[in-house]
Amino acid sequence: MNILLVYPAFPDTFWSFRHALKFVHKRAAFPPLGLLTIAAMLPEHWDKRLIDVNIEKLTERDLAWADAVMISGMTVQRDSARQIVDRCKAAGKCVIAGGPLFTSEFEDFTSVDHFLLGEAEGLLPRLIADLENHCAERFYESDHHPDIHDSPTPLWTLAKLKRYASMSVQFSRGCPFDCDFCNITALFGRKPRVKSAARVVREFDSLYAAGWRGPIFVVDDNLIGNKKLLKTELLPALIEWRKGKRALPLQTQVSINLVNDEPMMQQMVEAGFDTVFIGIETPDELGLAACDKRQNLHRDLVADVKTIQHHGLQVQAGFIVGFDTDTPSIFQRQIDFIQNSGIVTAMVGLLQAPIGTRLYERMRVEGRLLGKFTGDNVDGTTNVRTKMDLEPLKAGYRQVMNHLYSPEQYYQRIKTFLREYRPAQKTDRVRWPQLLAFGHSIVRLGVLSRGRLHYWKLLLWTLFTRRRQLPLAVTLWIYGHHFRKVCRLHLA
Numbered sequence: 001m002n003i004l005l006v007y008p009a010f011p012d013t014f015w016s017f018r019h020a021l022k023f024v025h026k027r028a029a030f031p032p033l034g035l036l037t038i039a040a041m042l043p044e045h046w047d048k049r050l051i052d053v054n055i056e057k058l059t060e061r062d063l064a065w066a067d068a069v070m071i072s073g074m075t076v077q078r079d080s081a082r083q084i085v086d087r088c089k090a091a092g093k094c095v096i097a098g099g100p101l102f103t104s105e106f107e108d109f110t111s112v113d114h115f116l117l118g119e120a121e122g123l124l125p126r127l128i129a130d131l132e133n134h135c136a137e138r139f140y141e142s143d144h145h146p147d148i149h150d151s152p153t154p155l156w157t158l159a160k161l162k163r164y165a166s167m168s169v170q171f172s173r174g175c176p177f178d179c180d181f182c183n184i185t186a187l188f189g190r191k192p193r194v195k196s197a198a199r200v201v202r203e204f205d206s207l208y209a210a211g212w213r214g215p216i217f218v219v220d221d222n223l224i225g226n227k228k229l230l231k232t233e234l235l236p237a238l239i240e241w242r243k244g245k246r247a248l249p250l251q252t253q254v255s256i257n258l259v260n261d262e263p264m265m266q267q268m269v270e271a272g273f274d275t276v277f278i279g280i281e282t283p284d285e286l287g288l289a290a291c292d293k294r295q296n297l298h299r300d301l302v303a304d305v306k307t308i309q310h311h312g313l314q315v316q317a318g319f320i321v322g323f324d325t326d327t328p329s330i331f332q333r334q335i336d337f338i339q340n341s342g343i344v345t346a347m348v349g350l351l352q353a354p355i356g357t358r359l360y361e362r363m364r365v366e367g368r369l370l371g372k373f374t375g376d377n378v379d380g381t382t383n384v385r386t387k388m389d390l391e392p393l394k395a396g397y398r399q400v401m402n403h404l405y406s407p408e409q410y411y412q413r414i415k416t417f418l419r420e421y422r423p424a425q426k427t428d429r430v431r432w433p434q435l436l437a438f439g440h441s442i443v444r445l446g447v448l449s450r451g452r453l454h455y456w457k458l459l460l461w462t463l464f465t466r467r468r469q470l471p472l473a474v475t476l477w478i479y480g481h482h483f484r485k486v487c488r489l490h491l492a
Contacts, residue, residue, distance in 0.1 A: 002046070003047065003049075005035045005038065005070045006052075006058060006069055006071045006088075007053065008077035008080035008084055012489060013076060015377075017482055020482035023444075026164060026165040027164070030164060031159045031168060033154060034072050035072050036050070036155050037152065048158060049065070050159060056160070067093075068096060069088045070097075075373065078375065081097075097116070098115065103115075105355065116140050117140065117141035122145070145174070147193065149193075165214070167212055167215070167216045169217075170219050171194055171195055172220045174190060174225060175221050176191070176222070179279070179292055180362070181291055181357055181359045182354075182357060192226040200237070204238075205241075216250050217251045218251070218252040223252040223254050224261075225255075227261065249275075250271065250273045255279070256278050259304040265308065269313065274312065275315075275316060278305075278315055280337075282319065284323070287330075291320075312424040314417070316345035317338075317343045318349075319334055321396065321400065322351035328392065328396065331399050338413070342416035343413070344413050345479060345483075347378060348404065349377040350394075353383055355372065370383045380397055402491065405487045410480045410483075418462065418466045421472075441481075445477055445478075
């Protein structure tokens with residue numbers, strides 16, 4: 001069979017980095033890791049092609065070549081996915097769909113021929129056998145989560161690596177926590193399942209052999225969900241792998257209890273991690289208790305963030321307003337927390353209830369569900385009837401976003417972060433893409449931007465006090481350009 005794997009487009013979102021990517025002439029932030037892994041699981045004698053519409057167009061010639069089309073995506077890609085499915089069916093193609101979007105909303109895609117409702121490792125072999133025997137069913141699902149220990153190395157040869165800003169690798173699936181607004185446990189369970197460290201290293205080897213020398217995002221929803229295996233197997237293996245100057249910067253997602261284990265933080269930095277995303281959500285204890293964010297309770301969260309920064313890890317974080325316990329004071333409290341902590345990349349959104357979460361079910365039972373969520377964390381929408389009236393909630397949200405991403409406050413937050421940050425890794429030599437991005441930043445941010453005065457003040461401060469961190473500062477300046485564009489788009 002000729003299998004065309006298609007990845008839908010992302011709209012202009014907080015995490016698309018669309019406006020930042022222009023500075024380094026990249027088309028997308030990350031490749032479609034799920035589809036590349038699926039491709040590696042298909043029979044070798046099947047021909048495969050990948051079309052990521054974030055970096056290239058899906059043409060009629062592509063569709064004419066295909067016997068079947070496999071499509072995967074997340075909720076935020078819903079509109080693009082629907083258009084792609086319609087095009088494929090108009091061309092008379094068999095469509096096979098899976099991933100979070102289709103697992104949660106398969107009933108909305110009536111023209112799809114076959115669905116994988118869950119993780120492919122436990123479902124794809126059955127579909128392949130049925131396709132080859134011409135007896136494929138419409139739905140493939142399982143009541144258990146598969147072992148991913150031997151999940152294959154993604155088929156990187158299908159991807160145009162040079163068009164991406166970062167690569168992706170996965171170690172584990174699942175999270176031991178059960179926050180009521182998060183659908184990770186619904187999709188992947190509460191018991192983290194892991195790949196072997198040797199297999200993960202092989203994935204790193206395959207990327208390095210393909211010529212990749214940029215950052216890698218370890219996409220686990222909570223890398224420290226299985227601390228024992230992380231500390232005894234994966235991190236030592238990555239530390240060993242880095243020897244021989246294979247010093248690729250790593251990013252991942254963790255929970256705030258990382259701060260409780262100083263040796264593990266040191267190990268992560270030694271393995272190459274320099275950035276972690278943490279779901280902080282709110283500085284309000286009542287809000288944390290209401291959403292079952294127990295791991296964040298009874299802490300000095302600002303001090304915890306600064307401790308992580310001191311160990312050489314930049315903290316990115318997610319925040320939510322609109323909890324039932326929120327009062328009008330929450331907006332200024334969120335602003336103060338984010339500014340004081342030096343969290344430069346702060347994703348703030350209104351409360352949303354994804355399908356499959358306990359929050360979604362509670363809102364449905366209480367008659368407070370207003371439909372499906374968009375999947376865009378910062379578009380200023382909510383699909384629940386909040387206790388706070390919607391207009392004051394939206395006004396407060398605009399206040400938070402306008403403050404956080406005004407040039408003056410954003411650049412001040414960078415300065416706060418750089419004062420706390422203690423990178424353990426030596427600064428790598430400056431490469432041509434970084435110089436190019438710096439040059440673009442001078443023109444776009446230092447000359448053409450309304451915030452140019454704050455840009456030059458921070459540039460001079462960085463040169464005189466944190467010269468080694470200038471490449472990181474440039475990256476954060478460029479991120480800010482993207483975040484301001486997205487905020488203006490949504491807040492309008």
